[in-house]
Amino acid sequence: MTAPPPPTSPFGTVFAPKMTVSRWKDGAWSTPDLVDVGPMPFHPATHVFHYGSACFEGLKAHRGHDDVVRIFRLDRHAARMQQSADLLMLPQPGEAMLSQMVVDAVAANKDHVPQAPGSLYLRPTLIGTEPNIGAAGTPSKEALLYVLCSPVGDYFAGGVRPLKIAIETEHPRTTPAFGRVKCGANYVMALGITQRAKKALGVDQVLFAPDGDVQETGASNFLLLDDTRIVTKALDESFLHGVTRDSILTLARDLGYTVEERDVSVDEVIAWAAKGEAALSGTAAVMSSVGTLVYRGEEIPVGGGGIGPNATKLRQALTALHVGKAEDRHGWTRAV
Ligand SMILES: *Cc1c(COP(=O)(O)O)cnc(C)c1O
Numbered sequence: 001m002t003a004p005p006p007p008t009s010p011f012g013t014v015f016a017p018k019m020t021v022s023r024w025k026d027g028a029w030s031t032p033d034l035v036d037v038g039p040m041p042f043h044p045a046t047h048v049f050h051y052g053s054a055c056f057e058g059l060k061a062h063r064g065h066d067d068v069v070r071i072f073r074l075d076r077h078a079a080r081m082q083q084s085a086d087l088l089m090l091p092q093p094g095e096a097m098l099s100q101m102v103v104d105a106v107a108a109n110k111d112h113v114p115q116a117p118g119s120l121y122l123r124p125t126l127i128g129t130e131p132n133i134g135a136a137g138t139p140s141k142e143a144l145l146y147v148l149c150s151p152v153g154d155y156f157a158g159g160v161r162p163l164k165i166a167i168e169t170e171h172p173r174t175t176p177a178f179g180r181v182k183c184g185a186n187y188v189m190a191l192g193i194t195q196r197a198k199k200a201l202g203v204d205q206v207l208f209a210p211d212g213d214v215q216e217t218g219a220s221n222f223l224l225l226d227d228t229r230i231v232t233k234a235l236d237e238s239f240l241h242g243v244t245r246d247s248i249l250t251l252a253r254d255l256g257y258t259v260e261e262r263d264v265s266v267d268e269v270i271a272w273a274a275k276g277e278a279a280l281s282g283t284a285a286v287m288s289s290v291g292t293l294v295y296r297g298e299e300i301p302v303g304g305g306g307i308g309p310n311a312t313k314l315r316q317a318l319t320a321l322h323v324g325k326a327e328d329r330h331g332w333t334r335a336v
Contacts, residue, residue: 006118006153016109016149024143043131047140053128055084064324070333089139162291220280277308287315
């Protein structure tokens with residue numbers, strides 16, 4: 001069978017037919033099952049609906065130019081989900097079990113991995129399922145873990161284009177204790193701020209920089225770059241430690257860039273815009289150039305306002321690895 005072309009449907013709206021599932025009860029995970037994707041019945045008192053006990057991961061399986069399907073940096077994503085689960089008081093699935101569930105889900109849906117630049121987006125999801133509205137102050141005694149798969153095309157409808165980003169210095173994206181958790185609660189906290197900025201300013205995203213400390217956007221890390229350097233905030237508890245961020249920094253070092261991980265101020269970003277580039281990184285969007293910043297009502301072009309050559313170079317280095325065109329020197333891909 002020939003692989004399907006990249007889907008044209010919006011990101012995340014179509015699903016491959018199978019998923020892997022495990023349930024946590026009486027202190028243990030069940031042996032994972034492979035099941036059909038479809039509606040799931042839940043009691044209205046289910047913990048996650050009331051008390052936000054939910055976290056997730058997002059990673060991709062790519063079909064190579066050699067037709068081999070490879071999962072990208074599975075170990076990192078599996079490790080990060082342990083951290084999210086722990087911080088939300090959900091049971092940790094264990095890296096070995098979760099990794100196997102991801103591999104098994106991809107294997108079961110292999111014919112649905114589209115050709116590049118499409119991919120199979122993988123969404124491990126962990127929720128508290130105890131039916132108990134009295135459990136506001138206690139962790140859910142039951143949980144469900146599943147790995148849902150969605151064939152995706154390009155994240156940005158209409159192809160890659162420079163983004164317009166508003167800088168927000170008053171409201172934080174989330175609370176400090178939740179910065180490193182990949183959870184729906186963080187997204188809904190940023191949603192109102194982002195929607196208002198989209199409406200009022202016509203921007204694509206908001207860059208959160210509380211008190212001038214540049215952290216990240218609602219769903220992507222933020223990088224400054226030029227011909228020799230790449231600068232981004234050092235890992236701390238305030239933001240999500242992106243696997244794409246780590247991959248880009250590693251590839252940048254391989255290519256001879258100087259990598260600076262440190263605090264970045266809004267003033268520095270504004271000054272940088274006059275000469276250098278800025279970009280967002282994340283699994284879904286890979287690496288996207290920022291063409292315009294909006295700050296205090298002013299529109300500021302970044303590096304001339306287009307797609308930056310250095311962002312393009314690093315994006316291509318990363319996507320070459322995804323599809324097996326570049327040598328996997330860091331052992332990042334796992335063939336299925
Ligand atoms: C998932 C996510 C990212 C990107 O992480 P990747 O591992 O690169 O996909 C960045 N910020 C937030 C808030 C996220 O949830």
